[in-house]
Amino acid sequence: MSTSNTVSDRAQKIVDEFSLFSDWMNRYQYLIEMGDDIPLLPEDMKSEEYYVHGCQSDVWIRVEYDEDEQVLHFQGDSNAKITKGLAALIIRVVDEQPPEAVAEASFDFLDDIGLHEHLSSQRNNGLEAMIDQMKKRAQAFRN
Numbered sequence: 653m654s655t656s657n658t659v660s661d662r663a664q665k666i667v668d669e670f671s672l673f674s675d676w677m678n679r680y681q682y683l684i685e686m687g688d689d690i691p692l693l694p695e696d697m698k699s700e701e702y703y704v705h706g707c708q709s710d711v712w713i714r715v716e717y718d719e720d721e722q723v724l725h726f727q728g729d730s731n732a733k734i735t736k737g738l739a740a741l742i743i744r745v746v747d748e749q750p751p752e753a754v755a756e757a758s759f760d761f762l763d764d765i766g767l768h769e770h771l772s773s774q775r776n777n778g779l780e781a782m783i784d785q786m787k788k789r790a791q792a793f794r795n
Contacts, residue, residue, distance in 0.1 A: 663758075667764045670682070686740040698729065706777055710730060716752065726743045728743050738775070739782055751793035753791035758781055
């Protein structure tokens with residue numbers, strides 16, 4: 653991904669993509685496909701260090717800081733297809749962004765696509781836990 657695309661540019665692109673689907677069954681399928689397209693997290697990285705607490709499913713989010721480019725690189729995985737798709741969705745917005753951009757990112761686009769109202773309360777809690785963990789880890793790398 654190019655860092656020339658800001659968090660808000662990427663979020664708007666997702667809003668535009670989701671608007672192409674007429675119903676939520678197609679949107680869920682798109683989320684699952686997003687999850688299928690992200691690289692698998694190696695088994696040795698599915699550890700407590702990367703585990704996201706607060707999710708109904710098992711979820712791991714890994715972040716690394718690239719000192720040369722001064723951006724964060726995220727990886728995610730889950731044992732549930734929809735949850736892995738949710739991880740892929742938010743990673744797509746914040747991957748290869750500076751720590752400041754991730755720490756201050758708005759995820760209002762999730763409301764714009766109607767995601768919160770179409771997820772169970774447990775999945776919404778898990779989504780918020782993923783976002784919170786990503787922002788906290790980004791905060792740790794801020795200059």
